[in-house]
Amino acid sequence: MTIVPVALGARSYDVVIEAGLLARAGDRLAPLSRGRTMAIVTDENVRPHLATLQAALTAAGVASEAIVLPPGEATKSWAQLEALSDRLLDLGVERGDHVIALGGGVIGDLVGFACSILKRGCGFVQVPTTLLAQVDSSVGGKTAINTRAGKNLIGAFHQPALVLIDPQVLDTLPDRQVRAGYAEVVKYGLIDDPAFFAWCEANGPALLTGVPEAREAAIAYSVAAKARIVGEDERETKGRRALLNLGHTFGHALEADTGFSDKLLHGEAVAAGMALAFGFSASQGLMPESDADRVAAHLRSVGLPDGLAAAGVSGDGKALVAHMLHDKKMDAGTLPFLLARGIGETFVDKQVDLGAVAAFLDAQPR
The missing domain is CATH 3.40.50.1970 (Rossmann fold)
Known part of the structure:
Protein backbone atom coordinates (compact mmCIF):
# COMPACT_ATOMS: atom_id res chain seq x y z
CA MET A 1 0.00 0.00 0.00
CA LEU A 173 -10.02 -1.25 -19.17
CA PRO A 174 -9.81 -1.28 -22.98
CA ASP A 175 -6.25 -0.89 -24.29
CA ARG A 176 -7.12 2.43 -25.92
CA GLN A 177 -8.25 3.88 -22.58
CA VAL A 178 -5.05 2.71 -20.87
CA ARG A 179 -2.95 4.36 -23.58
CA ALA A 180 -4.93 7.58 -23.24
CA GLY A 181 -4.25 7.63 -19.50
CA TYR A 182 -0.57 6.93 -20.09
CA ALA A 183 -0.26 10.33 -21.78
CA GLU A 184 -0.81 11.96 -18.40
CA VAL A 185 1.92 9.77 -16.88
CA VAL A 186 4.41 10.90 -19.51
CA LYS A 187 3.41 14.50 -18.79
CA TYR A 188 5.00 14.44 -15.34
CA GLY A 189 8.40 13.59 -16.81
CA LEU A 190 8.11 16.27 -19.48
CA ILE A 191 7.19 18.94 -16.92
CA ASP A 192 10.24 18.78 -14.67
CA ASP A 193 11.76 15.30 -14.42
CA PRO A 194 13.75 14.08 -17.44
CA ALA A 195 14.77 10.98 -15.49
CA PHE A 196 11.12 9.97 -15.16
CA PHE A 197 10.60 10.53 -18.88
CA ALA A 198 13.51 8.15 -19.46
CA TRP A 199 11.78 5.70 -17.09
CA CYS A 200 8.68 5.99 -19.26
CA GLU A 201 10.69 5.26 -22.40
CA ALA A 202 12.06 2.12 -20.74
CA ASN A 203 8.94 0.97 -18.87
CA GLY A 204 5.97 2.41 -20.76
CA PRO A 205 5.42 -0.73 -22.85
CA ALA A 206 5.35 -2.88 -19.68
CA LEU A 207 2.85 -0.53 -18.06
CA LEU A 208 0.62 -0.68 -21.12
CA THR A 209 0.69 -4.48 -21.29
CA GLY A 210 -0.39 -4.74 -17.65
CA VAL A 211 2.77 -5.46 -15.66
CA PRO A 212 1.55 -4.68 -12.10
CA GLU A 213 4.85 -3.32 -10.81
CA ALA A 214 5.14 -0.85 -13.68
CA ARG A 215 1.57 0.33 -13.29
CA GLU A 216 1.78 0.78 -9.53
CA ALA A 217 5.12 2.61 -9.77
CA ALA A 218 3.77 4.98 -12.42
CA ILE A 219 0.58 5.69 -10.49
CA ALA A 220 2.41 6.33 -7.21
CA TYR A 221 4.96 8.61 -8.87
CA SER A 222 2.33 10.55 -10.79
CA VAL A 223 0.06 11.06 -7.77
CA ALA A 224 2.99 12.22 -5.62
CA ALA A 225 4.11 14.65 -8.34
CA LYS A 226 0.64 16.11 -8.70
CA ALA A 227 0.07 16.27 -4.93
CA ARG A 228 3.30 18.23 -4.53
CA ILE A 229 2.31 20.76 -7.19
CA VAL A 230 -1.28 21.10 -5.91
CA GLY A 231 0.02 21.62 -2.38
CA GLU A 232 2.13 24.52 -3.62
CA ASP A 233 -0.56 26.14 -5.79
CA GLU A 234 -4.06 24.77 -5.13
CA ARG A 235 -6.02 27.24 -7.25
CA GLU A 236 -3.45 27.91 -9.97
CA THR A 237 -2.78 31.45 -8.78
CA LYS A 238 1.00 31.23 -8.40
CA GLY A 239 1.77 29.70 -11.77
CA ARG A 240 3.15 26.40 -10.48
CA ARG A 241 -0.04 24.39 -10.99
CA ALA A 242 -0.37 25.73 -14.50
CA LEU A 243 2.48 23.39 -15.46
CA LEU A 244 0.02 20.50 -15.11
CA ASN A 245 -1.74 21.88 -18.19
CA LEU A 246 1.10 20.82 -20.47
CA GLY A 247 -0.45 19.71 -23.75
CA HIS A 248 -3.92 20.80 -22.73
CA THR A 249 -4.18 24.14 -24.57
CA PHE A 250 -3.39 22.47 -27.88
CA GLY A 251 -5.24 19.33 -26.79
CA HIS A 252 -8.52 21.04 -25.91
CA ALA A 253 -8.53 22.70 -29.33
CA LEU A 254 -8.12 19.28 -30.93
CA GLU A 255 -10.96 17.90 -28.84
CA ALA A 256 -13.17 20.80 -29.91
CA ASP A 257 -12.30 20.21 -33.55
CA THR A 258 -13.36 16.56 -33.20
CA GLY A 259 -16.55 17.43 -31.34
CA PHE A 260 -15.55 16.30 -27.84
CA SER A 261 -16.30 12.75 -28.92
CA ASP A 262 -14.80 9.28 -28.89
CA LYS A 263 -13.06 10.18 -32.14
CA LEU A 264 -10.34 11.61 -29.90
CA LEU A 265 -10.15 10.72 -26.22
CA HIS A 266 -8.95 13.36 -23.77
CA GLY A 267 -5.65 11.59 -23.10
CA GLU A 268 -5.06 11.16 -26.82
CA ALA A 269 -5.63 14.88 -27.30
CA VAL A 270 -3.18 15.64 -24.47
CA ALA A 271 -0.57 13.39 -26.09
CA ALA A 272 -0.91 15.16 -29.44
CA GLY A 273 -1.01 18.48 -27.60
CA MET A 274 2.27 17.74 -25.81
CA ALA A 275 3.94 16.78 -29.08
CA LEU A 276 2.67 20.03 -30.62
CA ALA A 277 3.82 22.10 -27.61
CA PHE A 278 7.32 20.66 -27.90
CA GLY A 279 7.28 21.01 -31.68
CA PHE A 280 6.19 24.64 -31.46
CA SER A 281 8.85 25.32 -28.81
CA ALA A 282 11.49 23.90 -31.13
CA SER A 283 10.14 25.95 -34.06
CA GLN A 284 10.60 29.09 -31.97
CA GLY A 285 14.21 28.22 -31.16
CA LEU A 286 13.48 27.50 -27.50
CA MET A 287 14.76 23.92 -27.54
CA PRO A 288 16.56 21.43 -29.77
CA GLU A 289 14.53 19.74 -32.50
CA SER A 290 15.97 16.44 -31.23
CA ASP A 291 14.09 16.77 -27.93
CA ALA A 292 10.80 17.43 -29.73
CA ASP A 293 11.47 14.46 -32.00
CA ARG A 294 12.22 12.26 -28.97
CA VAL A 295 8.90 13.17 -27.34
CA ALA A 296 6.94 12.52 -30.53
CA ALA A 297 8.78 9.25 -31.12
CA HIS A 298 7.93 7.90 -27.68
CA LEU A 299 4.26 8.81 -27.98
CA ARG A 300 4.14 7.26 -31.44
CA SER A 301 5.87 4.10 -30.23
CA VAL A 302 3.13 3.38 -27.68
CA GLY A 303 0.28 4.06 -30.07
CA LEU A 304 -0.56 7.62 -29.05
CA PRO A 305 -1.09 10.44 -31.57
CA ASP A 306 1.94 12.68 -32.07
CA GLY A 307 0.29 15.43 -34.11
CA LEU A 308 -2.72 16.62 -36.07
CA ALA A 309 -2.74 13.83 -38.65
CA ALA A 310 -2.59 11.04 -36.08
CA ALA A 311 -5.28 12.79 -34.03
CA GLY A 312 -7.62 12.98 -37.02
CA VAL A 313 -7.88 16.77 -36.85
CA SER A 314 -8.95 18.66 -39.97
CA GLY A 315 -9.26 22.26 -38.76
CA ASP A 316 -6.78 24.84 -39.99
CA GLY A 317 -4.56 26.91 -37.75
CA LYS A 318 -6.99 29.82 -37.53
CA ALA A 319 -9.88 27.56 -36.50
CA LEU A 320 -7.81 25.74 -33.88
CA VAL A 321 -6.55 29.00 -32.39
CA ALA A 322 -10.16 30.22 -32.25
CA HIS A 323 -10.97 27.18 -30.10
CA MET A 324 -8.03 28.06 -27.84
CA LEU A 325 -9.48 31.52 -27.18
CA HIS A 326 -12.29 29.85 -25.23
CA ASP A 327 -9.72 28.31 -22.89
CA LYS A 328 -10.52 28.82 -19.20
CA LYS A 329 -6.93 29.95 -18.60
CA MET A 330 -7.43 33.19 -20.57
CA ASP A 331 -6.15 36.06 -18.42
CA ALA A 332 -6.61 39.76 -19.30
CA GLY A 333 -7.10 38.83 -22.93
CA THR A 334 -3.93 36.74 -23.17
CA LEU A 335 -3.62 32.96 -23.35
CA PRO A 336 -0.81 31.36 -21.34
CA PHE A 337 0.97 28.55 -23.20
CA LEU A 338 3.00 25.72 -21.70
CA LEU A 339 6.21 25.60 -23.69
CA ALA A 340 9.58 23.95 -23.05
CA ARG A 341 13.30 24.57 -23.21
CA GLY A 342 13.87 20.84 -23.28
CA ILE A 343 12.57 17.60 -21.78
CA GLY A 344 11.82 18.32 -18.11
CA GLU A 345 12.05 22.10 -18.63
CA THR A 346 8.47 23.25 -19.10
CA PHE A 347 7.52 26.87 -18.45
CA VAL A 348 4.56 29.25 -18.80
CA ASP A 349 4.71 31.82 -21.58
CA LYS A 350 2.03 34.54 -21.53
CA GLN A 351 3.27 36.39 -24.60
CA VAL A 352 2.92 33.83 -27.36
CA ASP A 353 2.01 35.23 -30.78
CA LEU A 354 -1.18 33.42 -31.75
CA GLY A 355 -0.44 34.15 -35.39
CA ALA A 356 2.77 32.16 -35.03
CA VAL A 357 0.79 29.33 -33.42
CA ALA A 358 -1.69 29.30 -36.31
CA ALA A 359 1.12 29.31 -38.87
CA PHE A 360 2.85 26.42 -37.04
CA LEU A 361 -0.37 24.41 -37.03
CA ASP A 362 -0.98 25.10 -40.72
CA ALA A 363 2.48 23.72 -41.45
CA GLN A 364 1.75 20.40 -39.72
CA PRO A 365 1.02 17.32 -41.84
CA ARG A 366 -2.67 16.45 -42.19
Whole structure:
Protein backbone atom coordinates (compact mmCIF):
# COMPACT_ATOMS: atom_id res chain seq x y z
CA MET A 1 0.00 0.00 0.00
CA THR A 2 1.11 3.53 -0.80
CA ILE A 3 -0.50 6.54 0.87
CA VAL A 4 0.18 9.94 -0.67
CA PRO A 5 -0.96 12.93 1.40
CA VAL A 6 -2.30 16.01 -0.38
CA ALA A 7 -1.34 18.78 2.03
CA LEU A 8 -3.92 21.58 1.89
CA GLY A 9 -4.43 22.54 5.52
CA ALA A 10 -8.01 21.95 6.58
CA ARG A 11 -8.75 20.49 3.14
CA SER A 12 -5.96 17.89 3.27
CA TYR A 13 -6.71 14.29 2.33
CA ASP A 14 -4.99 11.02 1.51
CA VAL A 15 -4.66 9.17 -1.76
CA VAL A 16 -4.54 5.45 -0.98
CA ILE A 17 -3.04 3.19 -3.66
CA GLU A 18 -3.24 -0.58 -3.29
CA ALA A 19 -3.97 -3.55 -5.53
CA GLY A 20 -7.32 -5.08 -4.56
CA LEU A 21 -8.35 -1.98 -2.62
CA LEU A 22 -11.81 -1.77 -4.20
CA ALA A 23 -12.93 -5.01 -2.56
CA ARG A 24 -11.75 -3.69 0.82
CA ALA A 25 -12.93 -0.10 0.38
CA GLY A 26 -15.73 -0.42 2.95
CA ASP A 27 -13.33 -0.09 5.85
CA ARG A 28 -11.99 3.19 4.44
CA LEU A 29 -15.43 4.57 3.59
CA ALA A 30 -17.38 3.57 6.69
CA PRO A 31 -16.03 6.44 8.84
CA LEU A 32 -17.34 8.90 6.23
CA SER A 33 -20.82 7.37 6.09
CA ARG A 34 -22.02 8.73 9.46
CA GLY A 35 -24.25 5.66 9.64
CA ARG A 36 -26.20 6.87 6.59
CA THR A 37 -26.75 5.47 3.11
CA MET A 38 -23.93 6.49 0.76
CA ALA A 39 -24.74 7.49 -2.81
CA ILE A 40 -22.47 6.02 -5.49
CA VAL A 41 -22.41 7.70 -8.90
CA THR A 42 -20.99 5.71 -11.79
CA ASP A 43 -21.64 4.98 -15.47
CA GLU A 44 -22.79 1.98 -17.47
CA ASN A 45 -19.23 0.91 -18.33
CA VAL A 46 -18.27 0.59 -14.66
CA ARG A 47 -21.14 -1.65 -13.49
CA PRO A 48 -18.85 -4.64 -12.72
CA HIS A 49 -16.81 -2.49 -10.32
CA LEU A 50 -20.00 -1.07 -8.82
CA ALA A 51 -20.98 -4.54 -7.61
CA THR A 52 -17.57 -4.98 -5.96
CA LEU A 53 -17.78 -1.62 -4.21
CA GLN A 54 -21.33 -2.16 -2.98
CA ALA A 55 -20.38 -5.57 -1.60
CA ALA A 56 -17.45 -3.96 0.24
CA LEU A 57 -19.73 -1.33 1.75
CA THR A 58 -22.29 -3.93 2.79
CA ALA A 59 -19.55 -5.97 4.49
CA ALA A 60 -18.59 -2.84 6.45
CA GLY A 61 -22.21 -2.25 7.50
CA VAL A 62 -22.79 0.67 5.12
CA ALA A 63 -25.91 0.87 2.94
CA SER A 64 -25.53 2.33 -0.54
CA GLU A 65 -27.64 3.61 -3.41
CA ALA A 66 -26.30 3.64 -6.97
CA ILE A 67 -26.90 6.25 -9.66
CA VAL A 68 -25.79 4.97 -13.08
CA LEU A 69 -25.22 7.53 -15.83
CA PRO A 70 -24.48 7.18 -19.56
CA PRO A 71 -20.77 6.80 -20.39
CA GLY A 72 -18.77 9.28 -22.44
CA GLU A 73 -17.66 12.92 -22.52
CA ALA A 74 -21.20 14.08 -23.36
CA THR A 75 -22.21 13.24 -19.78
CA LYS A 76 -20.25 16.28 -18.56
CA SER A 77 -23.19 18.53 -19.46
CA TRP A 78 -25.77 20.91 -17.99
CA ALA A 79 -28.48 18.31 -18.54
CA GLN A 80 -26.66 15.56 -16.66
CA LEU A 81 -25.60 17.96 -13.90
CA GLU A 82 -29.24 18.90 -13.37
CA ALA A 83 -30.42 15.29 -13.46
CA LEU A 84 -27.70 14.17 -11.05
CA SER A 85 -28.36 17.03 -8.63
CA ASP A 86 -32.07 16.25 -8.58
CA ARG A 87 -31.36 12.57 -7.97
CA LEU A 88 -28.99 13.32 -5.08
CA LEU A 89 -31.59 15.63 -3.55
CA ASP A 90 -34.24 12.92 -3.97
CA LEU A 91 -31.95 10.60 -2.00
CA GLY A 92 -31.79 13.16 0.80
CA VAL A 93 -28.06 13.84 0.58
CA GLU A 94 -27.04 16.24 3.34
CA ARG A 95 -24.23 18.75 3.53
CA GLY A 96 -22.27 16.47 5.84
CA ASP A 97 -22.59 13.40 3.60
CA HIS A 98 -20.03 12.07 1.14
CA VAL A 99 -20.99 11.01 -2.38
CA ILE A 100 -18.77 8.40 -4.03
CA ALA A 101 -17.59 9.04 -7.60
CA LEU A 102 -16.80 5.64 -9.11
CA GLY A 103 -15.49 5.96 -12.65
CA GLY A 104 -13.16 7.84 -14.93
CA GLY A 105 -12.52 11.53 -15.33
CA VAL A 106 -16.01 12.30 -16.64
CA ILE A 107 -17.71 10.87 -13.56
CA GLY A 108 -15.17 12.40 -11.20
CA ASP A 109 -15.51 15.86 -12.74
CA LEU A 110 -19.30 15.80 -12.87
CA VAL A 111 -19.80 14.38 -9.37
CA GLY A 112 -17.23 16.71 -7.87
CA PHE A 113 -18.93 19.74 -9.41
CA ALA A 114 -22.39 18.57 -8.34
CA CYS A 115 -21.10 18.14 -4.78
CA SER A 116 -19.50 21.58 -4.84
CA ILE A 117 -22.91 23.21 -5.38
CA LEU A 118 -25.31 20.76 -3.72
CA LYS A 119 -26.61 22.52 -0.59
CA ARG A 120 -23.67 24.93 -1.04
CA GLY A 121 -21.19 22.09 -0.82
CA CYS A 122 -21.18 18.49 0.39
CA GLY A 123 -18.37 15.96 0.58
CA PHE A 124 -17.28 13.42 -2.00
CA VAL A 125 -14.81 10.59 -2.48
CA GLN A 126 -12.96 9.78 -5.67
CA VAL A 127 -12.67 6.10 -6.64
CA PRO A 128 -11.09 6.38 -10.11
CA THR A 129 -11.32 3.42 -12.48
CA THR A 130 -9.25 4.64 -15.45
CA LEU A 131 -5.52 5.26 -15.61
CA LEU A 132 -6.09 8.87 -16.61
CA ALA A 133 -8.31 9.50 -13.59
CA GLN A 134 -5.96 7.64 -11.25
CA VAL A 135 -2.87 9.63 -12.20
CA ASP A 136 -4.46 13.02 -12.82
CA SER A 137 -8.10 14.08 -12.60
CA SER A 138 -9.03 12.40 -9.29
CA VAL A 139 -6.39 14.41 -7.40
CA GLY A 140 -6.39 18.17 -6.95
CA GLY A 141 -10.03 19.20 -6.73
CA LYS A 142 -10.67 20.53 -10.24
CA THR A 143 -14.29 19.79 -11.16
CA ALA A 144 -16.28 20.93 -14.19
CA ILE A 145 -18.69 20.31 -17.02
CA ASN A 146 -18.37 21.17 -20.71
CA THR A 147 -20.43 23.74 -22.61
CA ARG A 148 -20.94 24.70 -26.24
CA ALA A 149 -18.13 27.23 -25.85
CA GLY A 150 -15.55 24.67 -24.74
CA LYS A 151 -14.27 22.10 -22.29
CA ASN A 152 -14.39 22.49 -18.48
CA LEU A 153 -15.55 26.11 -18.63
CA ILE A 154 -18.14 25.74 -15.85
CA GLY A 155 -16.76 24.30 -12.65
CA ALA A 156 -15.25 24.81 -9.22
CA PHE A 157 -12.30 23.86 -7.08
CA HIS A 158 -13.71 21.27 -4.66
CA GLN A 159 -11.33 18.86 -2.99
CA PRO A 160 -12.37 15.26 -2.28
CA ALA A 161 -12.23 13.92 1.26
CA LEU A 162 -10.40 10.78 0.12
CA VAL A 163 -9.10 9.13 -3.05
CA LEU A 164 -9.01 5.33 -3.30
CA ILE A 165 -6.97 3.89 -6.19
CA ASP A 166 -6.99 0.19 -7.04
CA PRO A 167 -4.60 -0.49 -9.96
CA GLN A 168 -6.22 -3.89 -10.53
CA VAL A 169 -9.36 -2.28 -11.96
CA LEU A 170 -7.27 -1.28 -14.97
CA ASP A 171 -7.23 -4.94 -16.02
CA THR A 172 -10.78 -4.50 -17.33
CA LEU A 173 -10.02 -1.25 -19.17
CA PRO A 174 -9.81 -1.28 -22.98
CA ASP A 175 -6.25 -0.89 -24.29
CA ARG A 176 -7.12 2.43 -25.92
CA GLN A 177 -8.25 3.88 -22.58
CA VAL A 178 -5.05 2.71 -20.87
CA ARG A 179 -2.95 4.36 -23.58
CA ALA A 180 -4.93 7.58 -23.24
CA GLY A 181 -4.25 7.63 -19.50
CA TYR A 182 -0.57 6.93 -20.09
CA ALA A 183 -0.26 10.33 -21.78
CA GLU A 184 -0.81 11.96 -18.40
CA VAL A 185 1.92 9.77 -16.88
CA VAL A 186 4.41 10.90 -19.51
CA LYS A 187 3.41 14.50 -18.79
CA TYR A 188 5.00 14.44 -15.34
CA GLY A 189 8.40 13.59 -16.81
CA LEU A 190 8.11 16.27 -19.48
CA ILE A 191 7.19 18.94 -16.92
CA ASP A 192 10.24 18.78 -14.67
CA ASP A 193 11.76 15.30 -14.42
CA PRO A 194 13.75 14.08 -17.44
CA ALA A 195 14.77 10.98 -15.49
CA PHE A 196 11.12 9.97 -15.16
CA PHE A 197 10.60 10.53 -18.88
CA ALA A 198 13.51 8.15 -19.46
CA TRP A 199 11.78 5.70 -17.09
CA CYS A 200 8.68 5.99 -19.26
CA GLU A 201 10.69 5.26 -22.40
CA ALA A 202 12.06 2.12 -20.74
CA ASN A 203 8.94 0.97 -18.87
CA GLY A 204 5.97 2.41 -20.76
CA PRO A 205 5.42 -0.73 -22.85
CA ALA A 206 5.35 -2.88 -19.68
CA LEU A 207 2.85 -0.53 -18.06
CA LEU A 208 0.62 -0.68 -21.12
CA THR A 209 0.69 -4.48 -21.29
CA GLY A 210 -0.39 -4.74 -17.65
CA VAL A 211 2.77 -5.46 -15.66
CA PRO A 212 1.55 -4.68 -12.10
CA GLU A 213 4.85 -3.32 -10.81
CA ALA A 214 5.14 -0.85 -13.68
CA ARG A 215 1.57 0.33 -13.29
CA GLU A 216 1.78 0.78 -9.53
CA ALA A 217 5.12 2.61 -9.77
CA ALA A 218 3.77 4.98 -12.42
CA ILE A 219 0.58 5.69 -10.49
CA ALA A 220 2.41 6.33 -7.21
CA TYR A 221 4.96 8.61 -8.87
CA SER A 222 2.33 10.55 -10.79
CA VAL A 223 0.06 11.06 -7.77
CA ALA A 224 2.99 12.22 -5.62
CA ALA A 225 4.11 14.65 -8.34
CA LYS A 226 0.64 16.11 -8.70
CA ALA A 227 0.07 16.27 -4.93
CA ARG A 228 3.30 18.23 -4.53
CA ILE A 229 2.31 20.76 -7.19
CA VAL A 230 -1.28 21.10 -5.91
CA GLY A 231 0.02 21.62 -2.38
CA GLU A 232 2.13 24.52 -3.62
CA ASP A 233 -0.56 26.14 -5.79
CA GLU A 234 -4.06 24.77 -5.13
CA ARG A 235 -6.02 27.24 -7.25
CA GLU A 236 -3.45 27.91 -9.97
CA THR A 237 -2.78 31.45 -8.78
CA LYS A 238 1.00 31.23 -8.40
CA GLY A 239 1.77 29.70 -11.77
CA ARG A 240 3.15 26.40 -10.48
CA ARG A 241 -0.04 24.39 -10.99
CA ALA A 242 -0.37 25.73 -14.50
CA LEU A 243 2.48 23.39 -15.46
CA LEU A 244 0.02 20.50 -15.11
CA ASN A 245 -1.74 21.88 -18.19
CA LEU A 246 1.10 20.82 -20.47
CA GLY A 247 -0.45 19.71 -23.75
CA HIS A 248 -3.92 20.80 -22.73
CA THR A 249 -4.18 24.14 -24.57
CA PHE A 250 -3.39 22.47 -27.88
CA GLY A 251 -5.24 19.33 -26.79
CA HIS A 252 -8.52 21.04 -25.91
CA ALA A 253 -8.53 22.70 -29.33
CA LEU A 254 -8.12 19.28 -30.93
CA GLU A 255 -10.96 17.90 -28.84
CA ALA A 256 -13.17 20.80 -29.91
CA ASP A 257 -12.30 20.21 -33.55
CA THR A 258 -13.36 16.56 -33.20
CA GLY A 259 -16.55 17.43 -31.34
CA PHE A 260 -15.55 16.30 -27.84
CA SER A 261 -16.30 12.75 -28.92
CA ASP A 262 -14.80 9.28 -28.89
CA LYS A 263 -13.06 10.18 -32.14
CA LEU A 264 -10.34 11.61 -29.90
CA LEU A 265 -10.15 10.72 -26.22
CA HIS A 266 -8.95 13.36 -23.77
CA GLY A 267 -5.65 11.59 -23.10
CA GLU A 268 -5.06 11.16 -26.82
CA ALA A 269 -5.63 14.88 -27.30
CA VAL A 270 -3.18 15.64 -24.47
CA ALA A 271 -0.57 13.39 -26.09
CA ALA A 272 -0.91 15.16 -29.44
CA GLY A 273 -1.01 18.48 -27.60
CA MET A 274 2.27 17.74 -25.81
CA ALA A 275 3.94 16.78 -29.08
CA LEU A 276 2.67 20.03 -30.62
CA ALA A 277 3.82 22.10 -27.61
CA PHE A 278 7.32 20.66 -27.90
CA GLY A 279 7.28 21.01 -31.68
CA PHE A 280 6.19 24.64 -31.46
CA SER A 281 8.85 25.32 -28.81
CA ALA A 282 11.49 23.90 -31.13
CA SER A 283 10.14 25.95 -34.06
CA GLN A 284 10.60 29.09 -31.97
CA GLY A 285 14.21 28.22 -31.16
CA LEU A 286 13.48 27.50 -27.50
CA MET A 287 14.76 23.92 -27.54
CA PRO A 288 16.56 21.43 -29.77
CA GLU A 289 14.53 19.74 -32.50
CA SER A 290 15.97 16.44 -31.23
CA ASP A 291 14.09 16.77 -27.93
CA ALA A 292 10.80 17.43 -29.73
CA ASP A 293 11.47 14.46 -32.00
CA ARG A 294 12.22 12.26 -28.97
CA VAL A 295 8.90 13.17 -27.34
CA ALA A 296 6.94 12.52 -30.53
CA ALA A 297 8.78 9.25 -31.12
CA HIS A 298 7.93 7.90 -27.68
CA LEU A 299 4.26 8.81 -27.98
CA ARG A 300 4.14 7.26 -31.44
CA SER A 301 5.87 4.10 -30.23
CA VAL A 302 3.13 3.38 -27.68
CA GLY A 303 0.28 4.06 -30.07
CA LEU A 304 -0.56 7.62 -29.05
CA PRO A 305 -1.09 10.44 -31.57
CA ASP A 306 1.94 12.68 -32.07
CA GLY A 307 0.29 15.43 -34.11
CA LEU A 308 -2.72 16.62 -36.07
CA ALA A 309 -2.74 13.83 -38.65
CA ALA A 310 -2.59 11.04 -36.08
CA ALA A 311 -5.28 12.79 -34.03
CA GLY A 312 -7.62 12.98 -37.02
CA VAL A 313 -7.88 16.77 -36.85
CA SER A 314 -8.95 18.66 -39.97
CA GLY A 315 -9.26 22.26 -38.76
CA ASP A 316 -6.78 24.84 -39.99
CA GLY A 317 -4.56 26.91 -37.75
CA LYS A 318 -6.99 29.82 -37.53
CA ALA A 319 -9.88 27.56 -36.50
CA LEU A 320 -7.81 25.74 -33.88
CA VAL A 321 -6.55 29.00 -32.39
CA ALA A 322 -10.16 30.22 -32.25
CA HIS A 323 -10.97 27.18 -30.10
CA MET A 324 -8.03 28.06 -27.84
CA LEU A 325 -9.48 31.52 -27.18
CA HIS A 326 -12.29 29.85 -25.23
CA ASP A 327 -9.72 28.31 -22.89
CA LYS A 328 -10.52 28.82 -19.20
CA LYS A 329 -6.93 29.95 -18.60
CA MET A 330 -7.43 33.19 -20.57
CA ASP A 331 -6.15 36.06 -18.42
CA ALA A 332 -6.61 39.76 -19.30
CA GLY A 333 -7.10 38.83 -22.93
CA THR A 334 -3.93 36.74 -23.17
CA LEU A 335 -3.62 32.96 -23.35
CA PRO A 336 -0.81 31.36 -21.34
CA PHE A 337 0.97 28.55 -23.20
CA LEU A 338 3.00 25.72 -21.70
CA LEU A 339 6.21 25.60 -23.69
CA ALA A 340 9.58 23.95 -23.05
CA ARG A 341 13.30 24.57 -23.21
CA GLY A 342 13.87 20.84 -23.28
CA ILE A 343 12.57 17.60 -21.78
CA GLY A 344 11.82 18.32 -18.11
CA GLU A 345 12.05 22.10 -18.63
CA THR A 346 8.47 23.25 -19.10
CA PHE A 347 7.52 26.87 -18.45
CA VAL A 348 4.56 29.25 -18.80
CA ASP A 349 4.71 31.82 -21.58
CA LYS A 350 2.03 34.54 -21.53
CA GLN A 351 3.27 36.39 -24.60
CA VAL A 352 2.92 33.83 -27.36
CA ASP A 353 2.01 35.23 -30.78
CA LEU A 354 -1.18 33.42 -31.75
CA GLY A 355 -0.44 34.15 -35.39
CA ALA A 356 2.77 32.16 -35.03
CA VAL A 357 0.79 29.33 -33.42
CA ALA A 358 -1.69 29.30 -36.31
CA ALA A 359 1.12 29.31 -38.87
CA PHE A 360 2.85 26.42 -37.04
CA LEU A 361 -0.37 24.41 -37.03
CA ASP A 362 -0.98 25.10 -40.72
CA ALA A 363 2.48 23.72 -41.45
CA GLN A 364 1.75 20.40 -39.72
CA PRO A 365 1.02 17.32 -41.84
CA ARG A 366 -2.67 16.45 -42.19
